[in-house]
Structure formats: C-alpha cells, structure tokens
Ligand SMILES: Nc1nc2c(ncn2[C@@H]2O[C@H](COP(=O)(O)OP(=O)(O)OP(=O)(O)O)[C@@H](O)[C@H]2O)c(=O)[nH]1
C-alpha cells in the first residue's frame with residue numbers, strides 16, 4: 194500500500210518524527226473502498242513513524258461528461274450512458290482519485 | 300508542535316513510474332507482454348493454456364499468474380512446459396507494477412517472445428494499474444451479459460484486444476454476439492475483437508495470427 198510510503202517519505206523529508214493524521218481523497222469509482230483502505234493502512238504503517246495516525250478519507254463523487262453533447266452527469270453505477278443523448282462516449286471528470294492530500298506531522 | 304504539510308500526490312503515480320521501468324525492460328528484450336483481464340471465470344487461464352500448447356512449437360512463453368489465493372492456475376500453466384511464476388495478491392484485487400517487477404527476477408526469460416500476465420478476475424481495479432504491458436487483452440465469455448463493455452467502459456477502453464470466449468456454448472444461450480461487439484466498439488472503436496472457443500478451437504487462428512504480429516512488432 195503506497196499511501197503509507199508516500200506519508201513516510203514526506204514526513205522524513207520534513208525531519209518530522211511522527212505523523213498524526215493523513216488525509217486522502219478516494220474517488221467513488223477508484224475501486225478502493227474506505228474499509229479496505231483503512232485496513233491496509235493500519236497494517237502498512239505499523240512500526241513506522243505513521244503508526245497510530247488517523248486516516249481521514251474524503252470521498253469524491255463520480256462525475257462524467259458526455260463526449261457527444263457535453264452533458265455532465267453522475268454515472269449510474271458503472272453505466273456511462275448519457276441521460277440526455279444516450280451517447281456512449283462519456284469520460285470521467287472525477288471519481289477515480291486515489292491521492293494523499295495532506296499530512297499532519299510533529 | 301504539529302504542522303500540516305500539503306502533498307497532493309497521486310498514489311498511482313508511483314505505480315506508473317515502476318510500470319515505465321517494466322515497459323523499458325520488456326522492450327529491451329523484444330518481449331511482447333500482454334495483460335489479460337476479465338471477470339472471474341471468463342476463461343483467461345484456459346485461453347492462455349491452449350494458446351501456449353498450440354504455439355509452443357514455434358515460440359516460447361513465460362507467464363505471470365495473479366490470483367488472490369491458491370496456485371491452481373499456475374499449476375495448469377506449468378503443465379504446458381512454459382515458465383510460470385505465481386503472485387498471490389491476497390488482500391489486493393489487482394496486480395500492480397511493483398509485483399510484476401519483483402516477480403521478473405524469478406523468470407529466466409531467455410528465449411521467451413511472449414510474457415502473458417493473467418490478472419486477478421476483476422474488471423474494475425486492474426483497469427487503473429499499468430503493469431508496463433504492451434497491451435491489455437480483455438476476455439469476456441458468452442455466458443456474461445452483452446452489456447459488459449458498457450458497464451465497465453474503462454476496462455474496454457484501455458484494452459487493445461477483446462477475446463470473446465466459449466462461443467461453443469452459443470447454441471444453448473440467448474447471448475447476442477453482434478450486440479456485444481457493438482457495445483465494445485462503441486466504447487472503444489479501435490479494439491480488435493476475436494470470437495473463440497477454447498473447447499472446439501473455433502476462431503483461434505485469427506487470435507494466433509494477431510499474436511504473431513505482436514511478437515514481430517516487439518522484436519523490432
Ligand atoms: N465450454 C467452454 N468452456 C470454457 C471455455 N473456456 C473456458 N471454459 C471453462 O470456463 C471455466 C473457467 O475458465 P478459466 O480459464 O479457469 O477462467 P479464468 O478467467 O482463468 O478464471 P479466474 O482465474 O478464476 O478468474 C472452466 O471451467 C473452463 O473449463 C470455452 O471456450 N468453452
């Protein structure tokens with residue numbers, strides 16, 4: 194799990210001795226569930242400077258844009274059919290994020 | 300004294316970095332690396348085994364098998380005589396570039412022209428993880444819904460080829476192959492489609508011819 198790697202790397206760069214909290218952005222369609230992430234995170238930070246830190250998960254809703262008519266819509270499950278023109282070429286504008294946003298260290 | 304550091308680092312960025320190294324490695328060896336993705340049970344292992352058996356007199360293969368648990372699939376591959384390494388992803392539902400990089404050490408790929416990577420059966424996450432492959436091959440069986448490509452558009456968009464398997468079962472099903480192909484082409488007009496049966500061999504010629512052109516491309 195590389196969320197932990199990113200955290201530890203950055204905290205070291207700062208000369209910090211401990212990470213207190215970590216904020217991540219997780220898109221609705223990132224394929225990562227908050228439960229799985231929490232579980233992996235806890236295990237991954239064990240024994241390191243981020244052990245015991247709080248994981249704050251920000252969910253990002255999925256937003257798709259139709260390639261044909263430009264309509265913006267929330268894709269229904271994974272069906273990316275445009276509700277306006279029924280086009281199939283919509284692309285995701287957001288919803289696939291998996292990023293470490295900030296960390297609190299001391 | 301606590302302070303907050305802004306990071307904004309994409310977790311996948313690290314994966315992409317390693318994938319780039321893998322890709323360079325494959326290219327430097329003229330190895331055509333294919334990442335097979337599908338829903339569970341679509342027929343990836345069967346397709347890989349049959350392909351190797353039918354072509355092994357002409358070319359050598361190496362295989363990386365990704366499964367959450369067990370090495371059942373790796374054992375099936377082993378019987379073909381091809382080199383195989385098993386990765387158990389355990390809690391992860393996909394292979395990532397680092398797992399591939401680490402497993403490359405246990406394969407002696409001398410003489411191999413193809414590296415087949417069987418991903419974990421899942422149409423969601425594997426679409427986001429570049430392994431450094433030359434292309435992704437989506438496998439879909441006629442026992443699934445025709446609308447799979449529309450339900451998982453990302454996977455079909457990032458795949459260069461689609462193998463529709465188990466066509467021997469068509470007489471017993473209502474599956475509309477043309478409709479499935481239509482859907483796939485709608486989300487990815489460039490995708491190359493092959494309709495095959497691993498059981499009776501139907502359609503495999505076209506798939507093999509396609510594969511053989513890939514090795515020429517990689518060997519250049
Ligand atoms: N009738 C028929 N059955 C097939 C064909 N290809 C595969 N099967 C059967 O489908 C089942 C699943 O095949 P596998 O090759 O194990 O599928 P897989 O995609 O590797 O499965 P996972 O690795 O578990 O995701 C097996 O029982 C195969 O015998 C085919 O062309 N025709």
Ligand SMILES: [Mg+2]
Nearest residue numbers: 343344372417
């Ligand atoms: Mg398999």
Ligand SMILES: [Zn+2]
Nearest residue numbers: 259262275278
């Ligand atoms: Zn539209």
